[in-house]
Amino acid sequence: MLVTSTPGSDAVSQPLREQIQEVIATRIAKPIREDLVKLLGRPGYALHPDGLCRAGVLALKVHEAVIRDAVGRAGLLAAAAVELQMEAAYVFDEVADAAPGSNRSEDLGLAIALLTAGAAAAVEAAADSPDRSAAMDHFCKAYSEACAGQFLDAALQRRGGATLEEALQMTCLKAGGLGKFVTGFMARVAGADGDGVALFERLGDHAFTLAQLVDDLRDACAPGQDSDLAQRKATLPVVFYGRGIDSLAPLDGILSDRICNTYESSGAPLYAAILAHAYMSRAEEDLALLARHGYAVGGLVRFLESVDSGAEETLSAARSSLVS
Numbered sequence: 001m002l003v004t005s006t007p008g009s010d011a012v013s014q015p016l017r018e019q020i021q022e023v024i025a026t027r028i029a030k031p032i033r034e035d036l037v038k039l040l041g042r043p044g045y046a047l048h049p050d051g052l053c054r055a056g057v058l059a060l061k062v063h064e065a066v067i068r069d070a071v072g073r074a075g076l077l078a079a080a081a082v083e084l085q086m087e088a089a090y091v092f093d094e095v096a097d098a099a100p101g102s103n104r105s106e107d108l109g110l111a112i113a114l115l116t117a118g119a120a121a122a123v124e125a126a127a128d129s130p131d132r133s134a135a136m137d138h139f140c141k142a143y144s145e146a147c148a149g150q151f152l153d154a155a156l157q158r159r160g161g162a163t164l165e166e167a168l169q170m171t172c173l174k175a176g177g178l179g180k181f182v183t184g185f186m187a188r189v190a191g192a193d194g195d196g197v198a199l200f201e202r203l204g205d206h207a208f209t210l211a212q213l214v215d216d217l218r219d220a221c222a223p224g225q226d227s228d229l230a231q232r233k234a235t236l237p238v239v240f241y242g243r244g245i246d247s248l249a250p251l252d253g254i255l256s257d258r259i260c261n262t263y264e265s266s267g268a269p270l271y272a273a274i275l276a277h278a279y280m281s282r283a284e285e286d287l288a289l290l291a292r293h294g295y296a297v298g299g300l301v302r303f304l305e306s307v308d309s310g311a312e313e314t315l316s317a318a319r320s321s322l323v324s
Contacts, residue, residue: 012057012060013051013053013056013057015071015076016046016053016056016057016060016076016079016080016083017046017047017051017053019076019077019079019080020040020046020047020056020080020083020084021037021047022080023077023080023081023084023117023118023120023121024036024037024040024117027116027117027120027121028113028117029113032109032110032113035106035110036110036113036114039091039107039110040087044090045087045090046083046084046087053083054086054208054211055079055082055083055085055086055178055182056079056080056082056083056086057079057303058179058182058183058204058207058300058303059075059078059079059082059083059182059183059185059186060075060076060079060186060299061299061300061302061303062182062183062186062187062190062200062300063075063078063079063186063189063190064296064299065200065290065295065296065297065299065300066187066190066191066192066196066295067190067191068296074124074125074127074128074129074189075125075186075189075190077121077122077124077125078121078122078125078126078185078186078189079186080118080121081118081119081121081122081125081139081185082118082122082181082182082185082186083118084114084115084117084118084121085114085115085118085143085181086178086182087114088111088112088114088115088118089146089150089178091107091108091110091111091114092108092111092150093150093153094107095107095108095111096150096153096154097231097233119139122135122136122139122185123136125189126139126188126189129188129189129190129191130188130191131188134188135185135188135189138181138184138185138188139181139185142177142180142181142184142185143177143178143181145173145177145180145181146173146174146177146178146181148173148177149170149171149172149173149174149175149177150174152166152169152170152173152174153170153174153233153234156170156234157231157232157233157234160232162234162239163239164236164239164240164243166234166239167234167235167236167239168236168275170234171209171212171213171216171235171236172205172209174212175208175209175211175212176204176205176206176208176209176212177205178204178208179203179204179205179206179207179208179209180201180202180204180205180208181204182204182208183200183201183203183204184197184200184201184204186200187200187201192295195293196290196293196295199286199289199290199293200290202282202286203283203286203287203290203300206279206280206282206283206286207279207283207303207304207307209279210276210279210280210283210307211307213236213272213275213276213279214276214307216228216235216236216237216238216272217237217269217272217273217276219235220235220237220238220241220263220268220269220272221255221259221260221263221264223255227255229241229255229259229263230255236271236272236275237263237268237269237271237272238268240266240267240268240271240272241262241263241266241268244266280304280308283304284304287300287301287304
């Protein structure tokens with residue numbers, strides 16, 4: 001199956017979803033296949049019609065930049081492998097954030113199944129790569145870096161009192177580590193040279209950290225009890241807000257209008273927006289360097305523009321909140 005990437009259409013996401021379903025059908029034990037498909041069909045997950053499949057799509061853009069041709073089975077398998085690892089991270093994150101007493105124990109078993117399926121797909125994808133061992137070594141080591149970020153996220157939230165330095169380290173490990181995992185693996189599978197691999201890893205790091213900062217800005221003061229501020233998460237906007245002597249804490253997980261107004265005027269949204277713009281600039285610099293090295297970055301440029309367009313409204317709101 002060969003696909004060419006047309007941004008903004010199903011030409012990328014649909015073949016990727018089909019490959020994910022094939023991996024589940026051939027590498028997951030039959031008793032849990034249906035449950036796993038249902039899990040991935042939830043809003044925000046890979047098999048939902050509106051699922052972004054951000055990891056897999058970015059991987060396919062890297063393949064396109066290196067190969068300059070249609071993506072074959074190895075490329076789709078590699079993209080499915082990193083997307084499955086990303087989906088497992090989503091599950092672990094949701095279970096960690098679930099309210100006390102919520103019944104999510106079955107999801108942990110499904111998340112472990114996703115990890116094993118992703119690893120199996122990665123082995124097959126890397127079989128014909130120029131350096132199979134290097135590709136798989138990166139697959140394991142880089143994902144463990146993202147796991148360290150996941151661990152630090154849970155540890156900081158439980159402990160409380162996170163510093164800005166700790167929150168930034170957690171964000172860079174958890175999100176940036178996943179981005180580096182995605183782009184570094186696909187770059188190796190596709191046969192990029194050493195300099196190119198390093199640049200692709202930098203791009204993944206910066207692009208995914210940008211996306212995480214934008215998500216943290218959006219979720220900091222969201223309505224209801226699901227906001228990061230209500231849950232006292234260790235995200236950069238929440239930690240920055242908590243440093244203020246006049247910061248108000250939510251009562252029983254409820255955000256009052258007064259708390260939201262205090263947060264908006266605290267400088268926390270602007271601080272996170274400035275950081276996000278810095279990572280956006282770094283990602284743009286990475287693309288320029290990749291182009292100079294002869295890689296076809298058109299698809300990657302459009303991928304970053306999609307992240308940028310999704311970020312612009314959030315970042316503009318963050319800037320204007322302090323001014324108003």
